Amino acid sequence: MTFQFAPFGNTFKPLRPVLVASVLCALGAFAGGSAIAQSQQPQSATPQGQEFEEEIIPQRYAQNPNVDAFINDMVARYDFDNDALHTLFNNVSYSATAVKLVLPSPTPSAKNWKAYQARFIEPVRINAGVKFWRANQAALQRASEQFGVPPEIIVGIIGVETIYGRYMGNFRALDALTTLTFDYPNTPNRAERMATFRKNLEDLLVWTRDSQIDPASVLGSYTGAIGIPQFLPSSIVQYAVDFDGNGRIDLRNSPADAIGSVANYLKQNGWETGRPVVWRIAPDEGSQGIAQAVADGSPEPHWSLAQLTKAGMLLDQPGLNVQAEAPTPLTVVDLPTPGMATQYTLGLKNFYTLTRYNRSFFYALAVYQLGETVKARMMSGG
Incomplete structure (x- = not known):
């Protein structure tokens, strides 16, 4: 059976500006701004079906003052071991590919x-x-x-998101999130995006510590999205559930955990x-x-x-x-x-x-x- 989509519209002549007004x-809608604004630019969670050779720079974050300040904050707020975090970040690599992929296109297409x-x-x-x-x-x-x-x-x-787990990403989430926290490219939304990635880097470290997972072993997309449903670490902390009942959450290998986590995410975000x-x-x-x-x-x-x-x-x-x-x-x-x-x-x-x-x-x-x-x-x- 072929499923036919019902039409969402039909061909019609553009409205004259006076009619729009x-x-x-x-x-009662004239509240400033354009009357006919465009919806947000579509984007995909991961570049599915594409392979990228990751360019990495080892030890970029060793003895880095911004990383040191971040570590001090994690020690103070979450009681991490200072030496253990320094050792971890000494082995984090800068990902040039992650930086390239978050850059907006120089010639955006319609x-x-x-x-x-x-x-x-x-x-x-x-x-x-x-x-x-x-x-x-x-x-x-x-x-x-x-x-x-x-x-x-x-x-x-x-x-x-991933064609049912076919394309989940093979970037080390720790490398990607660290790179985008401390070396986000110079774009108009840089400060906001860096803050978002910093929060996800924090949550990656807290989640893996509490779950007894090596943070360097977690793989994901170039933005650090993880597993079958492409959850960022902050979403894992808030919404992921152990839906297969084995005592741990595994969004990369457990379809049941992915299914339950997606459903919980939507419910918590207002699904009716x-x-x-x-x-x-x-x-x-x-x-x-x-x-x-x-x-x-x-x-x-x-x-x-x-x-x-x-x-x-x-x-x-x-x-x-x-x-x-x-x-x-x-x-x-x-x-x-x-x-x-x-x-x-x-x-x-x-x-x-x-x-x-x-x-x-x-x-x-x-x-x-x-x-x-x-x-x-x-x-x-x-």
Whole structure:
């Protein structure tokens, strides 16, 4: 059975600026800034399917004053052994490849939903997803019952992240996180990113110490994301669970731990059991025009269904009780493709929760569509 995606939009003429303004004014939306903002740039957790030869510089962090200050802080706050940490960092290597990979492209390409969709909703991932679901059906069902997250959503995330463990990264997480904590490249968001990687370096050390794991043995992506679900150490500390019941958490080798941890992450970040992820907008020019006018790139739901329908938007959701759902907060999701009319859909709270895993509209919708496609294949017996 081939799963057909319902259209999220249709071809229509661009709205005149005065019409955009009138729609926004009707909704009380002129609060400054561009009326039609772009959603966040899509990104992938790891450069899947690519191999990089890691350029390393050994002992760059030995007798480094910034590292020494970090060690002193870890000793003071977490009661680490000073000598042991110095010995550890004396053997950490600088990764030039990690630095290269976090740099923004000097010539950013236009966002392309169709190309992004084709990368993730394709036969290799779909077939691997069916195989993964069948092999881990009991764990997926148990996670769904315990955390309220459907199996297809868990399957979608793991498929997009690593093709079910096929591409988990072979960088030493300690090298990558240390490099990006102390040698992040000179970009506009450098201070914020360095602070994020520093926190993850702290959590890597605390987690491995408490779990009696050699921190130098942990492998992951070039940003230090670990295992089948690509959890950063801070997410491991907060959300990872021992779902196979063997007394330890192993996100690299235990599909059950990965499944339970993804479900727990989503639940703790606001997943609403039994609620939809998206609603389709009717393909007529008026409804699509309203979507164009109010799509502001904000992932957090902030338009009510009542506001949108009052402005004239129609939905392509047979059976939906529009009156009962009037207060439901929504995100207007824009899906641009060069040379084509931008598609739009409505994201509910669960769509927003998916963007907490990766801050990209493209990512969240790809997860949803991959999961739905695999589910359809499972139901058809394919």
